[in-house]
Amino acid sequence: xxxxxxxxxxxxxxxxxxxxxxxxxxxxxxxxxxxxxxxxxxxxxxxxxxxxxxxxxxxxxxxxxxxxxxxxxxxxxxxxxxxxxxxxxxxxxxxxxxxxxxxxxxxxxxxxxxxxxxxxxxxxxxxxxxxxxxxxxxxxxxxxxxxxxxxxxxxxxxxxxxxxxxxxxxxxxxxxxxxxxxxxxxxxxxxxxxxxxxxxxxxxxx
Numbered sequence: 150x151x152x153x154x155x156x157x158x159x160x161x162x163x164x165x166x167x168x169x170x171x172x173x174x175x176x177x178x179x180x181x182x183x184x185x186x187x188x189x190x191x192x193x194x195x196x197x198x199x200x201x202x203x204x205x206x207x208x209x210x211x212x213x214x215x216x217x218x219x220x221x222x223x224x225x226x227x228x229x230x231x232x233x234x235x236x237x238x239x240x241x242x243x244x245x246x247x248x249x250x251x252x253x254x255x256x257x258x259x260x261x262x263x264x265x266x267x268x269x270x271x272x273x274x275x276x277x278x279x280x281x282x283x284x285x286x287x288x289x290x291x292x293x294x295x296x297x298x299x300x301x302x303x304x305x306x307x308x309x310x311x312x313x314x315x316x317x318x319x320x321x322x323x324x325x326x327x328x329x330x331x332x333x334x335x336x337x338x339x340x341x342x343x344x345x346x347x348x349x350x351x352x353x354x355x
Contacts (some may be wrong), residue, residue, distance in 0.1 A: 152288030153330040155339075156278060157195060158304065159294045161206075161214040162187035163323040170245045173210075173296075174237025174264065180213045187324035191344060192217035195326065198290055200224065204281050205294035206232035214324065215294040226294075231277035234296035238264025267302060274303025282331050297321045304329065307336045 162184030166173045180188065195218055205215040207228045215226045240248050240261040248256050255262055265273075274295070281291055295303075301318050304310075304327065310317045321327070321342050328340040 150332070153332040153337075154282050154285045154287060155290040156282060156329045156331070157198065157200065157290065157292045157326050158278075158300045158329065159191070159195065159214065159292055159326040160297050160300060160321045160323060161208075161210040161294060162191075164210050166242075167323055172237045172240040172243055172245070172248065172261070174235060174241040174261070175208065175233055176237075176241045177208050177210075179209045184210070184323065185213065188214040189217045191324045191326070192221055194344075195292060196221040198292075200292045201285065201289040202281075202291040203227065203294070204229050204232065204291060206230070206234070206296060206299070208233055208296070211294045211296065215292070218292060229277060229281075231273055231280075232293065232295040232299065234299050235261075235267075235270040235302075236265040237261045240264060270299060271302040271306040274299045275306035278303055278307060278329075292326075300327070304338065308338055 162180045164173065164178045164184055165181045166178045168181065200222060203215055203219055203224050204227045205211045207230045212226065212228065219226050238261040252262065260266055278293065281293060285291055297320060301316060301321055305316070305318060307329065318341060322344065325342045325344040327338070327342060330337045330339055
């Protein structure tokens, strides 16, 4: 049997909007000082996995998170817009409290008005992750830097989990990572939300 391919799905570090619990979506918010420190720390741990490739969303917070790992490994970062966070439509820039007050019905199903539907995000990221896996040889490992909702929804689609308003998988902490393996056509979840950083606030996977 051939060796499995592995993807390490790494959520970006903290931004000021994360700290303020604001919906970022595809607004291009950079890492704050804490996020930069998180990325440096996590990169040292992930470098020990000896990745063969690094891919990242083209939003600055993902590219900044990938940068320390690229320096440590000497690998280039392949930027991929299909790894972007979901578009938040009318919610972008709003706090969770503002979203709850102004859009209670939409908040209950977590589908932002004029934003990207949950199913569309799941399929977009699912396709991107499968495409990235197809570039790897058996036994190789790629680190994929993306965003909380995008990664969670993409993983759920890959694993055949139902797309529900309340996720089967929990939210992802800033700069945490999850590990998937692909053996033939079968995906397995090996780790989820790994790392030693604080747990996220429930529902704060933007």
